Amino acid sequence: ETGVTQTPRHLVMGMTNKKSLKCEQHLGHNAMYWYKQSAKKPLELMFVYNFKEQTENNSVPSRFSPECPNSSHLFLHLHTLQPEDSALYLCASSHTGAGGYTFGSGTRLTVV
Amino acid sequence: GIQVEQSPPDLILQEGANSTLRCNFSDSVNNLQWFHQNPWGQLINLFYIPSGTKQNGRLSATTVATERYSLLYISSSQTTDSGVYFCAVGNTDKLIFGTGTRLQVFP
Numbered sequence: 001e002t003g004v005t006q007t008p009r010h011l012v013m014g015m016t017n018k019k020s021l022k023c024e025q026h027l028g029h030n031a032m033y034w035y036k037q038s039a040k041k042p043l044e045l046m047f048v049y050n051f052k053e054q055t056e057n058n059s060v061p062s063r064f065s066p067e068c069p070n071s072s073h074l075f076l077h078l079h080t081l082q083p084e085d086s087a088l089y090l091c092a093s094s095h096t097g098a099g100g101y102t103f104g105s106g107t108r109l110t111v112v
Numbered sequence: 113g114i115q116v117e118q119s120p121p122d123l124i125l126q127e128g129a130n131s132t133l134r135c136n137f138s139d140s141v142n143n144l145q146w147f148h149q150n151p152w153g154q155l156i157n158l159f160y161i162p163s164g165t166k167q168n169g170r171l172s173a174t175t176v177a178t179e180r181y182s183l184l185y186i187s188s189s190q191t192t193d194s195g196v197y198f199c200a201v202g203n204t205d206k207l208i209f210g211t212g213t214r215l216q217v218f219p
Contacts, residue, residue: 031205033205033207035209037153042116042198042208042209042210042211042212043198043200043209045206045207045208048205048206050205055205056205056206088153090155092155094205096205097204097205099160100145100157100159100160101145101147101157101200101207102157103147103154103155103156103157105152105153105154106153106154106155108153
């Protein structure tokens with residue numbers, strides 16, 4: 001364990017389903033991030049939260065909806081996804097403006 | 113936006129060999145990190161190194177910010193070093209990742 005926990009580890013969902021990914025950190029960090037890692041592509045930044053406030057939305061489609069109720073928890077709500085959304089979704093946390101990122105183990109999502 | 117290039121894209125080594133991985137970036141940054149992604153997908157932070165030199169065991173890294181590059185050195189490589197090494201750069205909290213160097217170490 002790295003200090004950042006993601007659940008579930010694997011998820012298979014149909015295109016009409018609604019599901020949520022959860023990320024939790026107990027490192028005292030105040031910034032949290034969602035990244036998407038698709039095959040043959042670099043990691044893509046999706047969202048950034050600092051002190052619970054969203055500070056970056058990297059042109060992510062509205063079928064991905066983030067939620068950050070506090071500095072320790074981050075969710076990614078999914079609805080009406082497409083097969084091309086199948087990927088590894090990674091959560092990370094850090095101190096704002098300083099220090100390295102700590103990543104969770106990721107959720108491997110398959111949309112069928 | 114900032115462009116990040118890593119080289120080589122692939123590297124095959126025999127156990128015990130040394131290697132150097134390079135990261136070039138297109139603009140000035142105040143955040144640069146190196147990560148190792150193991151075959152199970154876990155990303156481990158190796159270095160937070162926006163400038164200067166750091167060492168951690170068999171690994172060391174150097175960033176020359178004025179010339180916009182960073183180097184990761186792996187000495188006496190082991191099979192457990194296999195995986196993909198990513199460089200990520202940025203300003204504030206928006207990190208952009210390179211495409212990685214895939215390292216395979218054989219016994």
